[in-house]
Amino acid sequence: MVRWQRGLWLFFLPSFGLLALVLLWPLSYAVYLSFFDYYLGSGERTFIGLGNYVDLLTEARLWNSMRTTIIIAFGSVAVEFLVGFALALALYRLHGSAKVFSVLLFLPHIVTPVVAALFLKWMLASNWGFVDATLLTFNIEPPDWLGDPVWAKVSVILADAWVFTPLVMMVLYAALQGLDTSLLEAAQIDGASSWNTLRHVIVPALIPAIIFVISIRLMDVFRFFDLIYVLTGGGPGTATETITIYTYQLGFRMLEVGKASALGVITLIVVAMLLLTINRGLNKAYRGGDR
Amino acid sequence: MAPLTIQQATKSFGGVQVLHGVTIDIDDGEFVVLVGPSGCGKSTLLRLIAGLEDITSGGILIDGKDVSRLHPKDRDIAMVFQSYALYPHMTVAENMGFSLRMRGAKSDEQRRKVGQAAGILDLDALLDRYPRQLSGGQRQRVAMGRAIVRDPKVFLFDEPLSNLDAKLRVQMRSEIRTLHKKLKTTIVYVTHDQIEAMTMADKIVVMRGGHVEQIGSPMTLYDAPANVFVAGFIGSPAMNLLKGRIGADAQSFDLDAGGALQFTSALDARPGQSVILGIRPEDVTLSDNGSPATVKLIEPTGADLHVNLDVAGSDITAVFHERLSLKEGQEVSLELPADCVHLFDAETETRLSA
Secondary structure: OOHHHHHHHHHHHHHHHHHHHHHHHHHHHHHHHOOEEEEOOOOOEEEOOOHHHHHHHOOHHHHHHHHHHHHHHHHHHHHHHHHHHHHHHHHHHOOHHHHHHHHHHHHHHHOOHHHHHHHHHHHOOOOOOHHHHHHHHOOOOOOOOOOOHHHHHHHHHHHHHHHHHHHHHHHHHHHHHOOOHHHHHHHHHOOOOHHHHHHHHHHHHHHHHHHHHHHHHHHHHHOOOHHHHHHOOOOOOOOOOOHHHHHHHHHHHOOEHHHHHHHHHHHHHHHHHHHHHHHHHHHHHHHOOOO | OOOEEEEEEEEEEOOEEEEEEEEEEEOOOOEEEEEOOOOOOHHHHHHHHHOOOOOOEEEEEEOOEEOOOOOHHHOOEEEEOOOOOOOOOOOHHHHHHHHHHHOOOOHHHHHHHHHHHHHHHOOHHHOOOOHHHOOHHHHHHHHHHHHHOOOOOEEEEEOOOOOOOHHHHHHHHHHHHHHHHHHOOEEEEEEOOHHHHHHHOOEEEEEEOOEEEEEEOHHHHHHOOOEHHHHHHOOOOOOEEEEEEEOOOOOEEEEOOOOEEEOOOOOOOOOOOEEEEEEOHHHOEEEEEEEEEEEEEEEEOOOOEEEEEEEOOEEEEEEEOOOOOOOOOOEEEEEOOHHHOEEEEOOOOEEOOO
């Protein structure tokens, strides 16, 4: 080894220091706090070991918020992926001038999620909102978009999809650009229909991009907060209360900082396990041969 | 196996016309090579035959049936791509069987046909491998295997050897030739390499700028090139082409660049006529009394000696099969046999003598 290379680790220090400061320290502190009964109002901390975890895991509210999170996360990522992929394929087939559409389609993603949420809240407002007013002119009785437990979930899913589908579309469109076109031509000559070409040639070729986009979207959507907070605040009742909203309620409404930290740690573990499983599953499905 | 006819095929991309009424007749079982410099339209023509590009006007007939508006899958052709285009996530067997599977063949039929093709191409041991685990030559063979499992009427090859190293290219060249002898399927093969064209083809189609320059057997093209372009394109090293006028006695040739060449017998043209004179490097010999020349550069290839000579200010390349002890700067005299000379019209650049 050349002597100067020994000093290279010094270059690693600044970024590591920054990461430690903004990421590792708060994370470790949260893990540390999760072992304490710590009510922010009292200022006293009592070590209770896994007490917070036991409390949370035996509570119906945690499981309810977990279920809500999973419904919303998988619902919105599914919509984003299907619509985003369809749009990416459409863009891929379109010619030069029609590609202006890609910019228009990207607009919702440029808007800050909170602004997008406020905008959607006005759109979905009962009776006089754009959506209701439109439906009412056709004499269609609109549902209570944000007030009905089921429709509130649907609205939140569609709102997230509205903001993030363009991102999915762009990632997959970029991946399509890198596709070897002779593969598509070979499939054409081999007699594959459009559907079979998509299934046996295009999708397998895009697997790395698909894993990437699904992973970042799932990671993101499990931390999904701003849109829900503005649109429904977790309501009606706890119909749209995800883990993050529940964590927020615990920490900042009920000031149960220890318990909120424990919930944060649980979320981290759940998301990490989930992503590993999905990555493995997707990889296995397509790398293990085409059946 | 089927004859293939291309009738007055034209192709335009927007306002740019890249093929100008190409007509080629290919017999059943013939090995035809489309050759020409890049941009000559040879790959476009192949893609028209495959149906990967729409023909602008004209017709393509396979086995007497007009296929020019049919989908690629309905033309009964198979194609080997330059990049091989193997599906990266499928094994060799899956790659080769994909077209059968897409056409609804039963799995035991797929297995049987893939097994047969693998046997022909010596791929049996590789059937469970993925393309990324194969060498360039093996991938090339898999690409051919994928083409032959379907037993199509016509094989199309798009510069299939250009990604291989020189040694492997020579080996694959003879493998493709052997395969053709075995299968007797009509083949249209695109290359820019005239050596590939010469060694493999039954018939060569030389193209330039979207036009067919000449169609003929390799030796016809070599012995009687129809014009200056074909003369310069076929043969390696390229034919020496010199501009000038036939001398008054028809036995000499006055070079436009100055000076004259002497021939032992009369040239087959009018005295005073402006022509382009072509002579192949391998037809140039050394003699005691001929045109004086100076040795400029000597390139021994092992088997041959390529010598670059200066003759009255013009460059001439000569190839000698014997080992000569020449030195750069040495004065020699060249014999240019008049019966080996190719004469072309200076204006139209087309062949004058038969």
